[in-house]
Amino acid sequence: MAADINAFVTEETIEGADVDGPLADATVAVKxxxxxxxxxxxxxxxxxxxxxxxxxxxxxxxxxxxxATVVGKTNMDEFGMGTTTETSAFGPTRNxxxxxxxxxxxxxxxxxxxxxxxxxxxxxSDTGGSVRxxxxxxxxxxIKPTYGLVSRYGLIAYANSLEQIGPIAGTVExxxxxxxxxxxxxxxDGTTRDLSEIEGADPSASYAAAADGDVDGMTIGVxxxxxxxxxxxxVETVEAAIADLEARxxxxxxxxxxxxxHAVQAYYxxxxxxxxxxxxxxxxxxxxxxxxxxxxxxxxxxETREEGFGAEVKRRxxxxxxxxxxxxxxxxxxxxxxxxxxxxxxxxxAFEDVDVIASPTxxxxxxxxxxxxxxxxxxxxxxxxxxxxxxxxxxxISVPAGEADGLPVxxxxxxxxxxxxxxxxxxxxxxxx
Amino acid sequence: xxxxxxxxxxxxxxDAEEVRHVADLARVRLADDEVDEFAAQFGDILEYFxxxxxxxxxxxxxxxxxxxxxxxxxxxxxxxxxxxNAEETEDGFFVGPKVS
Numbered sequence: 001m002a003a004d005i006n007a008f009v010t011e012e013t014i015e016g017a018d019v020d021g022p023l024a025d026a027t028v029a030v031k032x033x034x035x036x037x038x039x040x041x042x043x044x045x046x047x048x049x050x051x052x053x054x055x056x057x058x059x060x061x062x063x064x065x066x067x068a069t070v071v072g073k074t075n076m077d078e079f080g081m082g083t084t085t086e087t088s089a090f091g092p093t094r095n096x097x098x099x100x101x102x103x104x105x106x107x108x109x110x111x112x113x114x115x116x117x118x119x120x121x122x123x124x125s126d127t128g129g130s131v132r133x134x135x136x137x138x139x140x141x142x143i144k145p146t147y148g149l150v151s152r153y154g155l156i157a158y159a160n161s162l163e164q165i166g167p168i169a170g171t172v173e174x175x176x177x178x179x180x181x182x183x184x185x186x187x188x189d190g191t192t193r194d195l196s197e198i199e200g201a202d203p204s205a206s207y208a209a210a211a212d213g214d215v216d217g218m219t220i221g222v223x224x225x226x227x228x229x230x231x232x233x234x235v236e237t238v239e240a241a242i243a244d245l246e247a248r249x250x251x252x253x254x255x256x257x258x259x260x261x262h263a264v265q266a267y268y269x270x271x272x273x274x275x276x277x278x279x280x281x282x283x284x285x286x287x288x289x290x291x292x293x294x295x296x297x298x299x300x301x302x303e304t305r306e307e308g309f310g311a312e313v314k315r316r317x318x319x320x321x322x323x324x325x326x327x328x329x330x331x332x333x334x335x336x337x338x339x340x341x342x343x344x345x346x347x348x349x350a351f352e353d354v355d356v357i358a359s360p361t362x363x364x365x366x367x368x369x370x371x372x373x374x375x376x377x378x379x380x381x382x383x384x385x386x387x388x389x390x391x392x393x394x395x396x397i398s399v400p401a402g403e404a405d406g407l408p409v410x411x412x413x414x415x416x417x418x419x420x421x422x423x424x425x426x427x428x429x430x431x432x433x
Numbered sequence: 434x435x436x437x438x439x440x441x442x443x444x445x446x447x448d449a450e451e452v453r454h455v456a457d458l459a460r461v462r463l464a465d466d467e468v469d470e471f472a473a474q475f476g477d478i479l480e481y482f483x484x485x486x487x488x489x490x491x492x493x494x495x496x497x498x499x500x501x502x503x504x505x506x507x508x509x510x511x512x513x514x515x516x517x518n519a520e521e522t523e524d525g526f527f528v529g530p531k532v533s
Binding site: 050051052054055187190191259261262265266268269276280283284285286287288289290293295296297298299300301302303305306309311314315317318319321322323325331332335336337338339340341342345376377380 | 475485493502
């Protein structure tokens with residue numbers, strides 16, 4: 001099976017602590033952009049094909065301290081840049097549900113490992129939907145936490161202001177239990193938040209305990225914009241799941257989020273701009289691939305990066321450099337920041353009236369392998385429903401809503417900041433139907 | 434990069450020369466066929482980004498908190514660990530390409 005779907009880049013084990021922890025006996029697969037001491041961490045790239053981190057990410061330490069055993073590093077779109085897990089230097093991952101299709105990206109290896117039963121839980125990273133998309137395509141559960149809830153120490157950065165590490169699992173409760181373990185303030189990451197200092201947040205909350213299926217009295221906002229243009233089969237499946245929540249006592253109300261029409265553009269401009277800066281560190285001198293050039297620093301640097309990066313990474317570095325360059329900074333980057341603030345305000349206003357916001361996770365069914373590779377813009381558009389939560393730093397979950405033509409459809413629930421318990425509760429009701 | 438590249442009608446046509454210029458700024462060497470492919474794709478993608486022009490100017494209230502801690506010496510990587518992933522080292526230093 002493993003060779004079939006190519007879920008792992010490296011299969012090596014880190015034994016969990018011999019404790020009666022919350023994840024005792026659980027196996028965990030870790031996305032290959034999350035550092036593991038002594039085990040190579042490639043980011044799906046030739047650039048880091050031989051890179052062995054000297055330290056582990058905080059989330060990895062927390063998992064093993066809770067008793068979990070790491071079973072390997074999962075395949076991913078190179079540096080997290082993709083929606084299909086086809087841009088990995090180590091070959092594409094296949095969707096275990098239908099091996100002619102992609103598992104979604106960029107954490108496709110993590111979702112596929114869980115869906116294929118090769119790990120109980122997996123970690124992914126979500127910059128614009130990279131945990132939720134593969135969870136939806138593979139028929140499993142994925143949580144993108146509120147920005148600042150989970151430490152990013154040891155995550156090899158692509159777009160710092162957007163990305164969070166999140167768990168993927170077969171059930172809402174299992175994913176929430178993993179979130180319980182990895183969440184929390186980290187002195188190594190200044191962007192993590194101490195929940196005791198946040199109004200309305202409960203530092204002693206158990207996300208797993210919130211998976212009680214009780215949505216009686218909960219208000220669910222349904223934004224028209226996130227259903228428009230989606231595949232009819234996806235819409236029908238998601239609407240049926242929402243109707244079931246109503247039958248269980250939830251109240252639904254149509255809402256409008258006009259700003260989300262610009263979320264994908266804003267997301268890509270910001271992510272590419274941050275990528276162009278973040279990936280400048282790969283110069284072949286301190287770590288990573290190095291070209292043979294006997295030219296000067298700039299020539300050697302350019303050759304190293306020509307050889308080490310794949311097409312999608314080069315595309316985003318160049319577009320990010322373009323968007324930040326003189327004459328275009330105000331046109332693209334500043335406008336994207338305005339759009340980001342607008343999205344944030346739109347959600348804040350919506351959460352004055354509703355508890356959670358429901359929509360399809362992906363507007364499409366899983367792509368066939370190779371289908372979107374020649375048309376990057378088409379792939380970017382598929383992220384329309386997931387990117388708003390990253391721009392607004394909000395928590396979001398994808399839970400299986402059912403199947404259409406034998407393929408999984410994910411329902412996304414977005415909550416207010418640090419409202420993880422609410423989205424977990426609502427999602428657990430979806431899976432109980 | 435100059436303003437002139439953004440043509441007056443708002444269409445974001447990108448030519449090969451511009452792609453080469455940006456690649457040069459980003460220190461990424463491109464093959465000729467990659468330059469042509471990117472020029473064609475960048476036109477479409479940047480045209481799509483033009484929709485950001487419709488975004489109203491928005492007041493941005495960032496919740497920024499100063500997280501600087503006292504500057505104390507802590508244990509870090511050993512020199513051996515720091516050099517372990519480098520392709521070329523000498524006498525405890527990284528060896529880089531010549532500067533000019």
